[in-house]
Amino acid sequence: MTDKPTIGFIGVGLMGHGMARNILQAGYPLHIKGNRNRTPVDDLVGQGAVEAESPKAMAKACDIIHICLSNSPQVEEVMRGPDGILAGMKDGLIVVDATTADPTSTLALAAELAEKGGHMVDAPLGRTPKEAEDGTLDAMVGAEDAIFEKVKPLLDCWAGNINHVGPTGNGHKMKLLMNFISMGYASLYTEAVVLGAKVGITPQQVNQVIGSSRLSNGFFETFMRYAVGRDRDAHKFSIANASKDLRYVNAMAADAGVVNVMAAAARHYFAHVDAIGQGGDYVPMLSDHVARLNGIDMAEEVEKGKT
Known part of the structure; x- marks a missing residue:
């Protein structure tokens, strides 16, 4: 007992x-x-x-x-x-x-x-x-x-x-703010590695330079374990769930009458991947999808960066 x-x-x-x-x-x-x-x-x-x-x-x-x-x-x-x-x-x-x-x-x-x-x-x-x-x-x-x-x-x-x-409700409000920041990071890092690849900066170089600077953080390290290291299990949080969270963030902002340009922009990346039936992919895999939108294969870019 x-x-x-x-x-x-x-x-x-x-x-x-x-x-x-x-x-x-x-x-x-x-x-x-x-x-x-x-x-x-x-x-x-x-x-x-x-x-x-x-x-x-x-x-x-x-x-x-x-x-x-x-x-x-x-x-x-x-x-x-x-x-x-x-x-x-x-x-x-x-x-x-x-x-x-x-x-x-x-x-x-x-x-x-x-x-x-x-x-x-x-x-x-x-x-x-x-x-x-x-x-x-x-x-x-x-x-x-x-x-x-x-x-x-x-x-x-x-x-x-x-x-x-x-009080009750504040936990979920705080969590939406946290996930807005993390999915904003994911969107930002995705654009950075894709743009870098298009202009001749390898994903490895982005990882080395940013990862060794004051701009690094735990989320960056996890994201790059997939974007560069190709570890599919680096961050096991689905794009579908991230898309849902960004919908909730934007609804919270609308209810509060707040202009939220960054959250609205981030939502579109995740909504796109969800809409094409790939919402089961994990968050760092967003980099692959945005790379394809820009005519490149991120796995190939990583291989190029090894030479």
């Missing part, structure tokens, strides 16, 4: 599997709900997790439920569906949404949860599946102070850098 609260986890994919595993290893009773991929579900069940038949059943059994999905429509479905969390929840339930979501949707769901005596915490993530497995993700958290203190020990299981950024 344990005096720890019972935790639910919906979405045990690339990020969610590691998060759920770290919660389980910290001694929390854990109920999980996966999707089509049985591998992470079976792995977690083998370590002691209980597979829930629906979000509704999970809400009846759990004190805190994590959600880690791809977008707001998916979150809305697991919350509002006939077999959803709101249909089965008990008074005092806390929902921690780690999805990169639309803050407008988050606030609407928070109000519906509050009407039934529950609490919404938005705690979107930064970093990659590796840090999810290591328990060292970034988390930016929107929550009432008292609720934040309740969930903080749970967040400590999977996050190494936790920032409480204000």
Whole structure:
């Protein structure tokens, strides 16, 4: 027996599997709900997790439920569906949404949860599946102070850098700002390596000069591990998800009445790749697509740079 609260986890994919595993290893009773991929579900069940038949059943059994999905429509479905969390929840339930979501949707769901005596915490993530497995993700958290203190020990299981950024909704707003910066970097680095290749500067030279200067950063290093090193797994975040996040950023800016030229421009690159059916490619692969738009093959340019 344990005096720890019972935790639910919906979405045990690339990020969610590691998060759920770290919660389980910290001694929390854990109920999980996966999707089509049985591998992470079976792995977690083998370590002691209980597979829930629906979000509704999970809400009846759990004190805190994590959600880690791809977008707001998916979150809305697991919350509002006939077999959803709101249909089965008990008074005092806390929902921690780690999805990169639309803050407008988050606030609407928070109000519906509050009407039934529950609490919404938005705690979107930064970093990659590796840090999810290591328990060292970034988390930016929107929550009432008292609720934040309740969930903080749970967040400590999977996050190494936790920032409480204000009330519910602020976590998702902050995450959109973070992803705007990172996808802006991706767009900028993409243009730089493509333009460099067109004018006789190899991708390796861009990597060496910028990587050894004050302009370097962790995202640049990850991006170049694919653009130059051709490591397909350097940054396992899909262009489709990035495109979605930039749509949310632009909608947030429109709602706030803010001129957002940079975010609008970045969105078009990602929307293009998504529209041609390549949204499953990872973010650094944007460089390949923009290279092709400009009549060059980035893999070939890398090979040329080796001579």
